[in-house]
Each structure stands twice: as C-alpha cells, then as structure tokens.
Amino acid sequence: MSKNTLYGIFDCEQVLLASVKEIRANNIEIKEVYSPFPIHGLDKVLGLKETRMAITAFIYGCIGLSLGALMIYNIMIVDWPQNIGGKPNWTFYHNMPAFVPILFECTVLFAAHLMSITYLIRCGLFPGGESDSPDPRTTDDKFLMEIVVEGDVTAVKEILTKTGATEINEKDV
Amino acid sequence: MQKEADIRDPLILGNKTYHDITKDISRPVEGKANKYWWILFSLSLVLFIWGILCMAYTIGTGIGAWGLNKTVNWAWDITNFVWWIGIGHAGTLISAVLLLFRQKWRMSINRSAEAMTIFGVAQAALFPLIHMGRPWLAYYVFPIPNQFGSLWVNFNSPLLWDVFAISTYFSVSVVFWYIGLIPDFAMIRDRMSATISPMKKKLYSFLSFGWSGKAKHWQRFEEVSLVLAGLATPLVFSVHSIVSMDFATSIVPGWHTTIFPPYFVLGALFSGFAMVETLLIIMRKVVSLESYITIKHIEYMNVIILLTGSLVGTAYITELFMSWYSGVEFEQYAFLNRATGPYWWAYAIMMTCNVLTPQLYWITKIRTSFVATFILSIFINIGMWFERFVIIVTSLHRDYLPSAWTMFSPSFVDIGIFLGTIGFFFTLFLLYSRTFPVIAQAELKSILKSSGSEYKNKK
Numbered sequence: 001m002s003k004n005t006l007y008g009i010f011d012c013e014q015v016l017l018a019s020v021k022e023i024r025a026n027n028i029e030i031k032e033v034y035s036p037f038p039i040h041g042l043d044k045v046l047g048l049k050e051t052r053m054a055i056t057a058f059i060y061g062c063i064g065l066s067l068g069a070l071m072i073y074n075i076m077i078v079d080w081p082q083n084i085g086g087k088p089n090w091t092f093y094h095n096m097p098a099f100v101p102i103l104f105e106c107t108v109l110f111a112a113h114l115m116s117i118t119y120l121i122r123c124g125l126f127p128g129g130e131s132d133s134p135d136p137r138t139t140d141d142k143f144l145m146e147i148v149v150e151g152d153v154t155a156v157k158e159i160l161t162k163t164g165a166t167e168i169n170e171k172d173v
Numbered sequence: 174m175q176k177e178a179d180i181r182d183p184l185i186l187g188n189k190t191y192h193d194i195t196k197d198i199s200r201p202v203e204g205k206a207n208k209y210w211w212i213l214f215s216l217s218l219v220l221f222i223w224g225i226l227c228m229a230y231t232i233g234t235g236i237g238a239w240g241l242n243k244t245v246n247w248a249w250d251i252t253n254f255v256w257w258i259g260i261g262h263a264g265t266l267i268s269a270v271l272l273l274f275r276q277k278w279r280m281s282i283n284r285s286a287e288a289m290t291i292f293g294v295a296q297a298a299l300f301p302l303i304h305m306g307r308p309w310l311a312y313y314v315f316p317i318p319n320q321f322g323s324l325w326v327n328f329n330s331p332l333l334w335d336v337f338a339i340s341t342y343f344s345v346s347v348v349f350w351y352i353g354l355i356p357d358f359a360m361i362r363d364r365m366s367a368t369i370s371p372m373k374k375k376l377y378s379f380l381s382f383g384w385s386g387k388a389k390h391w392q393r394f395e396e397v398s399l400v401l402a403g404l405a406t407p408l409v410f411s412v413h414s415i416v417s418m419d420f421a422t423s424i425v426p427g428w429h430t431t432i433f434p435p436y437f438v439l440g441a442l443f444s445g446f447a448m449v450e451t452l453l454i455i456m457r458k459v460v461s462l463e464s465y466i467t468i469k470h471i472e473y474m475n476v477i478i479l480l481t482g483s484l485v486g487t488a489y490i491t492e493l494f495m496s497w498y499s500g501v502e503f504e505q506y507a508f509l510n511r512a513t514g515p516y517w518w519a520y521a522i523m524m525t526c527n528v529l530t531p532q533l534y535w536i537t538k539i540r541t542s543f544v545a546t547f548i549l550s551i552f553i554n555i556g557m558w559f560e561r562f563v564i565i566v567t568s569l570h571r572d573y574l575p576s577a578w579t580m581f582s583p584s585f586v587d588i589g590i591f592l593g594t595i596g597f598f599f600t601l602f603l604l605y606s607r608t609f610p611v612i613a614q615a616e617l618k619s620i621l622k623s624s625g626s627e628y629k630n631k632k
Contacts (some may be wrong), residue, residue: 014351014622035361036191037615038391046388053396053575057404066386075316084329101334101415103342104407110545112404116352120382120398123390136363138386139356141191141618 003170004153005031007134008165010143014168019163020045020145032146034138057115058111059063068103134171176448177277180439181627183280187464191618198614199361201460209459210396210603217599224593227586228303236306236587245569245581250300251419252561253591256444257297257598258339259437259557261392261517262409264290264444268353272398276472280616281465284357285456286449287350288609292601293448294343296594301335303590331418340417342408346478349401352394356611359384374526389428415442420564427507427568434487441528443481444557446474450550454543456606465612468541477541478553482531489528504574511567514581526556 017039018103023030030046043050059140070129075083076099081089110172114160120126138144153170161170189197206214231238241248264286271279302308314336316326326333358381365374384390417437420428450471457466496508511520530552539545571578605611622628 004474007481018396033388034386035388035391036195036386037356037618038395039388039619042388044394048389048392051393051396053393054400057400061404071316072328076328080323080325084327085331089329095329098329101411102328102417104332104411105337108345108404108408109341112348112401115397115400116348119352119393123387125382125384125390127382128379130358130378131362131381131383131385133363135387139360139363139384140195156206 002151002172004149004150005134005169006147006156006160007169007171008147008160009137009143009169010134010145010164010169011040011166012112012164013143014162016070016145017041017045019160022163023145023156023159026066026159028147028159029148030145034133034135034144036139036141036143039143043137052105053115053119056118057111060114060118061111065103065107065113067110068106069099071106072099072102079114084101095135135169177623179456179626182469184467184469185465185617185621185625186626187465189464189621189623189625191621193317194614194618195360195364197462197464198610199364200359202361203611206607207246207459210607213599214603217596219605220591220592220596221598224590225416226298227589229595231586231590232306232308234366238584239617240305240581240583241580242579244577244579245566245626246405247569248566248581249562249583249587252558252565254297254300255416255561255565256558257300257594258413259444259450259470259561260294261290261297261342261346261442261445262413262438263449264288264293264442265342265349266310266442267407267449268349269402274510276473277620278470280620281462281467281470281476282348282449282453283616284609284613285351285606285611286445286470287353287454288605289449289452290346290445290596290621291343291350291424292605294339294346295601296598298339298599299594299597300341301497302540306509309395314461331415331422334415335419335591338412341503342412343402345401345405345408349398351407352397352401353613353616354380354386354609355382356376356394356615358382358387359612360614361610369387370528394484410438413438419502421453425568425572426501426503427511427564429504431494432488432495436485436492436583439481439484439488440527440557440560443485443531444477444553446478446481447550447553450474450546451554454547454550456611460606460611462612468543471543471546472541475534475546477542479531479534482527482553483532486528486531487522500528504607506571507568510571511563514567514571516563518561518571519567523556523559523563526552527560530556594632 008019012021012037016033016035020030020033020042024045024047033042033046036037044129069092075093076089083089087095087098111166133139133144134146135144145160147156157168239249261375264283267279268283269285272284299311301310305311313328314333358377362374362377362381365377379450380544414434414437423429453466455555456472459464493508496504499505510516530549533545534540539549564582570581
C-alpha cells in the first residue's frame with residue numbers, strides 16, 4: 001500500500017484544536033502540528049508527554065551550586081587561607097555567609113545556560129539549522145496538521161474538511 | 174481558549190489579524206530606514222566615536238585624565254556604572270517578573286526592554302573595565318588558575334560578587350532574550366525571498382536555528398521560558414543588591430547603611446522603567462507600532478513608576494531619619510552636608526526629579542499622556558543619575574579629616590566617556606530596531622483573540 005502525507009491547513013487555533021480532538025477520536029495518528037505560536041492545551045489534546053525541562057534545570061542548578069561551593073572551598077579554605085578584615089578563612093562553615101551571593105550566582109548561571117542548551121539540543125535547533133516545516137506560512141498565520149495515511153486518503157480528507165481545514169495538500173511518500 | 178474580562182482595555186488596537194501582526198513587525202526589517210533614523214544614528218555614532226577617543230586617552234595616560242583626586246577617588250565612573258546597571262533592570266523585570274505574574278501587557282514591550290537591558294549592562298561593564306587602568310589584565314577578576322603563586326580572587330569581597338552577579342545577569346539575559354527571538358527570526362526568515370534578498374534570507378536562517386514551530390517544541394519553549402523567568406527573577410533582585418553592597422559594606426558615612434539593597438533595587442526599577450518609556454515612546458512612532466504599544470501600556474508602566482518612585486522617596490526619608498536617630502555625628506554630618514553643603518543643588522535635583530516628579534502620576538491626565546510621560550521619564554533619568562552622584566561624591570568629598578576636604582569637578586574626558594556610552598547605547602538600540610523583530614510577535618499572536626480590540630468588541 002502506498003503512503004501519503006496529508007497537510008491540513010487551518011486559519012484558527014480553536015478550529016485546529018477541535019479538529020485534532022476529532023481526528024484522534026477516529027484513531028488516526030497525527031504526525032505533527034506546526035503553529036506560529038504556542039497553543040494552550042494542544043499538547044494535552046495531542047497526547048504529548050509532559051516536558052522534563054524544569055527537572056533538568058533543577059539538576060543543573062544543583063550541579064552549579066556544588067561546583068561553586070567546591071571552587072570557593074578550594075580557593076579560599078584549602079589553597080590559600082587568609083585572614084581578611086579580621087575574618088579568617090579557616091573553615092568553610094564560618095565563612096558561608098560571605099559566599100552566599102556567589103553560590104547563588106553559580107546556581108543560576110548553570111541552571112539557565114545548561115537548560116537552554118539542553119532545550120536547543122532536544123529540539124534539534126542549532127545556528128544555521130534548516131527548517132523542516134512543510135509550509136513557510138506556519139510561522140505567519142497558518143496552522144498545519146501533518147497526517148501520514150496508509151491507503152485511502154478520502155476518509156481522512158473528509159474529516160479534515162468537516163472540522164474546518166481551509167486547505168488540504170497531499171504528498172506521496 | 175483564554176478569556177479576559179470585557180472591562181479590561183484592549184492591548185492590541187485596530188482590526189489586526191495574525192498576518193497583520195507579522196507584516197507590522199517585519200516592516201522595519203524589510204523596509205528602508207527613514208530620515209529620522211539616519212539623523213539619530215549619525216548623532217549617536219558621533220557621540221560613540223568621541224567616547225572611544227576619550228576612553229583611548231584614559232587608557233593611554235591613566236586615570237589621572239579624570240577629575241578624580243585623593244579625597245574623591247570614585248566619581249563619574251561608578252556613578253555611570255550604577256546608572257547603566259539600574260537602567261538594565263527594567264528589561265528582565267518586564268520579561269521575567271511580569272511573566273510570573275501573568276501580566277499580558279508585557280508582551281508588546283518585553284523584547285525592546287530586554288534589548289535595553291543587554292545594551293545598558295554592556296555600557297555599565299565598560300566602566301570598571303576602563304577604571305582598571307590596564308584593561309588587558311581584566312581577566313584577573315576571574316578565579317582562574319595562574320602562575321603567580323596561588324594568586325586568587327577574594328570571595329569575601331562585594332566587588333567580586335559584583336563580577337559574578339553582572340556577568341551572570343548579562344549572559345542569562347542574553348540567553349532569555351535569544352530563546353524568545355528564535356521563533357520571531359524564523360517568522361522573518363520565512364517571509365524573505367531567496368531570490369530578492371539571498372544574503373538576508375541566509376542571515377535570518379542562521380539566526381533562527383532551523384525553528385519550525387512543532388507542537389513539542391512549543392511545549393518545551395513555554396516551560397523553558399517559565400523556568401528562565403523563575404531563575405531571572407531572584408537574579409534581578411540579587412544584582413542591584415550586590416551593587417549596593419559595594420557601598421554598604423564599607424565604613425564611609427552615607428554608604429554604610431542596611432537599607433541600601435532594597436533601596437537600590439527599587440531605584441533601579443524606577444529608572445529602568447523611565448528609560449523603557451523614553452525609548453518606546455520614540456520607537457512606537459519611528460517604526461509605526463502605535464497599535465501595539467498603546468497608552469494603556471504606558472499607563473501600566475507609569476503605575477509601576479509611581480509605586481517604585483514613592484518607595485524610593487520613602488527610602489530617602491528613612492535614610493535621613495536613621496542618620497539622625499543613629500546619634501553618630503559623622504553620619505549626621507554626611508546627610509546634613511548632602512542637603513545643605515556645596516552640593517545642595519545636586520541633592521535638590523535628585524529630590525525634585527525622583528520624589529516629586531513621580532507623584533504627578535496620581536493625575537490620570539498626566540498618567541495617560543504620551544507627551545507628559547516622555548518629559549517626566551527624562552526627568553527621572555536625570556534624577557536617578559544625580560541620586561548616584563549624590564550618594565558617591567557627597568559622601569566622599571568631606572571625609573573625617575577637614576584638611577582633606579575638597580570638591581570634585583569632571584574633566585572633559587569624564588564627560589566624553591559618559592556621552593560616549595550614551596552614543597554607544599543608542600547606536601546599538603537603533604541598529605537593533607532595524608534588524609530585530611522588536612515585538613515578541615509569537616507571544617503577541619497568542620493573546621490577539623483575547624485582548625485584541627476587534628475581538629473584544631465582538632463578544
């Protein structure tokens with residue numbers, strides 16, 4: 001059987017959401033949805049898993065905090081302890097209050113940067129990357145639903161038209 | 174779909190569609206610059222070049238080129254530094270704190286406010302660099318292993334906290350800004366024709382990182398934005414708190430006060446919002462964004478200015494009270510000297526511009542007028558510069574030893590460098606306004622149907 005890719009194009013995000021629901025109710029798999037802006041509730045309707053970006057940020061923050069503490073401990077306590085302004089650096093514990101600002105900055109620095117890098121890698125985004133959007137209008141004002149159909153496409157086309165697609169394009173795979 | 178109360182004023186005026194937003198925001202990038210842009214740009218560039226010459230002169234001859242003396246050994250350099258850092262605070266407040274509070278009006282202004290932050294912090298960073306005298310040794314401020322016999326930086330010092338705070342703030346702001354810019358660069362890329370402007374198309378392809386707007390990517394995008402906002406919020410407050418500790422941890426009367434961190438943070442937000450208004454009131458006209466940056470946006474910012482301005486005023490009065498209440502005669506004299514000494518005029522400018530000016534915003538007519546807001550925002554910018562000047566110079570110029578008392582007057586190099594940073598800032602901002610999507614269009618499109626004027630009328 002031949003495989004066909006259908007591109008249903010929508011003008012309104014509310015119509016698209018309803019259409020996604022209808023198509024998923026008919027047990028048709030949606031390959032991808034392209035949109036010019038984030039649509040609230042689309043991930044739930046599409047059945048996407050929750051993203052774990054926030055968890056990675058927490059882990060990176062912990063790494064930043066630990067590395068910061070290790071750095072300060074090594075520099076101020078181990079390598080060259082000094083008595084600065086009557087506040088000797090013999091123990092990390094007693095000097096902690098003065099180290100708080102930099103420990104905080106290290107936490108934020110690591111969490112923000114490493115999370116952003118993780119986000120770019122997970123989404124396959126990099127400088128000079130090529131967009132794989134089937135229609136350039138999806139960054140402007142169109143919402144596009146991509147469905148791969150094996151065999152007869154008319155039934156899927158019908159649902160798309162019925163649920164409000166303004167344009168349907170077809171491509172043989 | 175998100176609903177918004179009908180009683181709220183629309184945030185997007187005119188009968189805009191998604192495509193109109195795209196067109197309006199790509200217009201400055203696709204079109205040619207008008208006469209006013211070129212005039213402003215040439216002026217800024219001249220100032221910038223003059224600034225570079227003055228900086229080169231300082232580095233060539235030494236800090237003696239400035240008006241500093243043995244008593245007043247910190248003056249315009251640190252004043253300008255704190256002023257620029259303060260200006261750099263509104264951007265992240267708008268994009269991070271207002272995101273956490275779900276204030277939708279932030280969407281039309283956050284991109285430019287963040288650009289202002291980044292350019293402002295860049296100006297601020299120049300001053301410590303020049304003040305080092307030998308800027309090629311600037312890497313000494315970082316804790317890097319070296320061959321000088323374990324010559325490490327001092328982690329107990331607020332000046333080192335400053336290095337960490339400002340570099341973290343700068344780099345995190347850039348990342349936050351860029352993550353939001355990727356979908357908007359992609360929008361411009363997809364409008365560019367590969368035949369008419371192939372170079373531009375390539376450039377925006379490169380900048381947009383291959384963004385295509387997939388559902389999963391948007392889901393991650395939203396979470397990353399939220400977490401970055403959560404990280405940036407305490408960061409904003411930490412940066413200016415740490416800047417204030419450069420003064421507060423010293424024992425100079427007039428600096429040694431515990432109120433400094435909150436007082437500096439509020440002052441920074443106050444001056445930052447004033448600068449955002451100055452820039453946006455000009456920009457909405459120059460690049461025709463009147464439908465997106467409305468009087469409502471200006472009014473919301475004026476309310477924040479009124480709040481932070483009143484709190485800054487309270488801090489001034491608290492400071493005066495505490496100096497009297499402390500019973501320390503040096504402390505009392507420092508404040509008496511500020512208000513009635515030879516620098517009384519600077520103190521008067523500070524008090525008028527920062528305490529009285531924002532109180533005018535209680536009047537609805539002033540709060541909702543572009544012209545009045547523009548004029549008052551300039552006053553606040555001036556007032557906040559004088560606040561730092563008063564704190565720094567008047568605390569130093571009459572120290573414990575009357576024989577060492579002196580005055581400070583800036584040399585032409587001091588003035589040249591300050592004007593140079595203003596030129597540099599506007600040069601960057603003007604270039605930005607012609608090459609970047611100046612409004613976060615993806616976010617703005619997501620509120621069009623709940624906050625657009627046309628859709629609000631239909632309901």
